[in-house]
Each structure stands twice: as C-alpha cells, then as structure tokens.
Amino acid sequence: MRIAPDYSKEFEKIVEAYEKSGGESSKLLDKRVASIIISGDKIIGLNSVEGVEIESGKIENGVWARVKVMKGKKVEMPIHLCTGFLGKEGEQRVNFNFIVEEGASVKFISHCSFPWSTHLVHKMLSTVHIGKNATMIYEDAHFHSESGGVTLISDTHATIENGGFYRNSFDLTKTRVGKLKVKVNVDLKENATSELNSKIRGRKDDDISIVESLGLNGERSHGIAKSTVIATDKTRARIINEAFGNAPYSRGHIECTEITKGNGVDVSTLPVLKVTNDLSELTHEASIGRVNSKQLNTLMAKGMTEEEATEFIIKGLLS
C-alpha cells in the first residue's frame, strides 16, 4: 500500500474512523492484502495483489473503482474497502463495479465510516458480476455519526452466472442510522445461489428503507433474503423483501424480523412473492413486535431484568 505524502494526515484520520467501525487498520498497510481507501472524493490509497485488477478514477463528488478478480483466482485474504468522510457536511458518491470471473473466489470486507458528519449524503452504486461457478462474499459494516445527519443511499445490482455464489451482508447496528435507503437486486442464473442479510438498529428518529429483491431466473437457483431491524424510539422502517420464482426448481425464502421498542416507532414489512413457473417454490416469514414474551420470561426467571433481557435478545439477533 502506498499513501501519497499529501494524504498522510488524512490517512491517519481515515484509519481512526476505520477502527471506530471495527476495521483492522493493519490490513490496510499489508502488502498481501488488496485494498482501496477512499476519503471524501478521492482515493488516497490503493493496493492490489496478483490476480486482482483494480482501476479507479474520479467522478463528481466522488470516485469510481472497478475490481476484477481473474478467472480461477482464489483470493486468499479478503479485499479491504475503506470508505470515509472526514468533513461535517457534503456529498460523497462511490461507484463500484465488481467482476469475479469464472471459477474465481473472493471476499470483500467493507467499512464505511462517517463518525464526524452532521450533514452527509453518501451515495453508493454497485454493479456485481459473478461468473460461472465463482464466489463473492461482501461484508459491509457502517459506522455513522450520532447526529443522525448521515443519509445513505445504496443501490446494488448483481448478476450471478450458472453455479455462482453471492453473499451480501449489511450491518448498521453500532451507531445511529440517520436516513437509509438500500436497494439490492439480484439476478440468479442456473444453479446460482445468493444470500442477502441486513441487520440494522434504528434509534431516535432514524429512517430506514430496504428493498431486497431476488430474481430466481435460472433452473435450480436458490436465494434467501433476510432482514433484521431493531426499531427503537421514533424509528421509521419500511422493509420490502421480494422473491420472483421464474425458473423450474428454483427456491427462495425471504424473512423479515422487526423488533420494536418504544411508543413512537413506525415500522412495516412487505413480503412479495411471485411465481411464474409452477415448479418454483417460495416461502416467507415476517414478524413485527416487541421482544417475544416467552424469551423474556425465560431470561427473567434466571435473574435478568426486563431491560437486560431485552438487550441480550437484541444483541443476539444482531450478532
């Protein structure tokens, strides 16, 4: 990893933010680890490894990057993506294009950290192409400021070719959310598999909107989309999980759990299942409400207060 001298101070601050979000900063300097470090509207650090091609450039208020994992390459150490914004106000746009070629496998660990921002709009657009029998795992953890002034708009379109595997996990549980609008759309070809998993904890007047969509377009494709939202205080949450069974023997499951805690919450979930091939099978589970009373009683009978028991259950759900 080479950091331009002009950005060494900025790098230190980004590292500080990265560590706040749970990132391991040592990985950012490890030459064996591919990584991209974004601060505001520029890339301040970039490292690639054999079999991984990274291109990048500037766009208005942001950057773009194209990460290509070459055919058959099994990337041993996860690629680290560190996105930060050091200012208090502004807009940040990040456009990613991930290409995982046939038979390749890669894991991304992404941390987006905006701990000092009071009025920030972060827009992320991702396109993902996973080749035949290739694997991509993308773990995305967010760390926002406690002001509630971060707006995150994220749009991901993924195509998974025959036999490919895609897992996308999104976690925003440690800090306030602010405003969140996440859309994930997955197109699964024959025998392709996808797992989408979002975990979010809303506080005060956080506003959460998630739309996850599985297009089971290939024979024997499988998908699961699972959202867990803890809505406290005056949190507003709108969750839509969709699955479209368009091919024979495709199977999809969508699941949404929303735990409410507080009189001012406003939450909803909408499962959408649509089958256009009668050999497809789709299922869903959804629940909204306070923490399960049987769980609470079980823990309180062991000596936990209601507050402790609730927190224990919530931490488990978000772990």
Added chain:
Amino acid sequence: MLELRNVNLSFEKKRILNDLNMKFDDGKRYVVLGNNGTGKSTIANLIMGVEKYKPQRGSVYLNGKNITSLGVYERSKLGITVAFQESVRFEGITTFNYLTLGGKIKASYSDAKRALELAGLNSEYLKRRVDDSLSGGERKRIELASVLMLKMRYVILDEPDSGIDMMSLDTISRIIDTLNSKGTTVITITHREEIAKNSDYAYLICSGTVLKEGPPTDIAAYYKKMCDRCDHPNEIIESVKELEHRKGVRA
C-alpha cells in the same frame, strides 16, 4: 417454604386451577404428576409469577411472605426459577453465552462444560447457537444445563422429559440430584410416573386441584392405575372418591 394457598385461576371463564393447595419444604424433591391438560404447567407459570398467570383468588407464599403480586424477575431474585416446558430459541446467542447470561453469571468455560455434560451434551455445543439449528430436545438439555448454572433455592422443572427420549430419564434424575445436593428444592412437573421414583413427595393433579398426595411410590402407582387413560378430559373431578366411583373402584 414455598406455598400455594387456595389458588384459583381461570382463563376466559374456563377454570384451570381450583382451590389448589401445595407446600414445598426447603431442600426436598417433589414431583407433580398429572395428565396433559390438568393444569400442571399453569402451576409452574403461576409460581414463577408470569404475567398472565396471576390467580383470581388465593396466594403464593414464600417463607410466610405473600409474593403473589411479584413479577418474574422479582421472584427470581428471591431464588425461584423455572425450566419452562417450551425451550425457546435465542437467535445469535451461543450456548456458552446463554448459560452465563452474557457474562452476568461469573462462570468459567469448564463450569459451563460440566453443566452441559450433566444434561447429556458435549462441550462442542458451547459454541453452537441456541436457535433452530438445534432440535427441541437439544434446546431442552441446554435449558436444564442453564438451571444447573444458577444458584436458586427453588427450581421447577416443567416436563423436563418432553422432547427427550426415554433413555434420558437417568439424565433428568442426575440433574435433580445435583440440584438437590446443594440444598435446592426441586419441583418436577411431569406426566410420567417413572420420574416420581426420584422424589421425596408427590402430588397428583387432576382438573387443576390436588387429587391425592403422599409418598411418591404410592402416588405413582395410583396415577398409573387410575389416570393411565383419562376418561374425563373435559370434566372436573374434585375428589378421589368421585374418581374412584367413575372408575368403578371399590374402597
């Protein structure tokens, strides 16, 4: 001593407990026998103070003090706990975390391992999550291990054998004896008379009241003879005399 005095409980006009009187002395092992639907689990919930199970009449006493108005947490602080019949799932929580209540119980890994082994599971389960990846029987064993980790004065085991195979009756006896060896009063609620053998005193429950009480072998034998096939699932039987009359047993 834990005591239920003239307890009456109804749900939507349906009488569940009917002038129920029971006493549980310190350091003893009790068994509460009865068929399904006779109100046994209601007794467990009522003793624990679960919100829906507050009696309309009668009281719960602990060492002479009326604790009827106390909730679940307050009663647990007085040393009462229940391993509920239904072992609920806790998504994302490992067995070790569950057994130690997220660090609230100061216990080592080997303490948790020992408790789990007593309940018939190996230490591999400590890392596993208490969710639907485990069977109901496995979760039940974890629940039983969890009461072994607590230092309670009164432990109610509500149908500890439900969801567990017959071979595990030895395991349940071992758990009862381990708890009791530390001075804990163990109240085992069951519909299986075999468990009664490992107790000091037995109650036979029918239609939400104590039909008969006494030495466990006698009560177990009576239960097996009279209640093996219950012929009055929806009718209230209030006395031994009435039951024996129905069954055509001569005094």
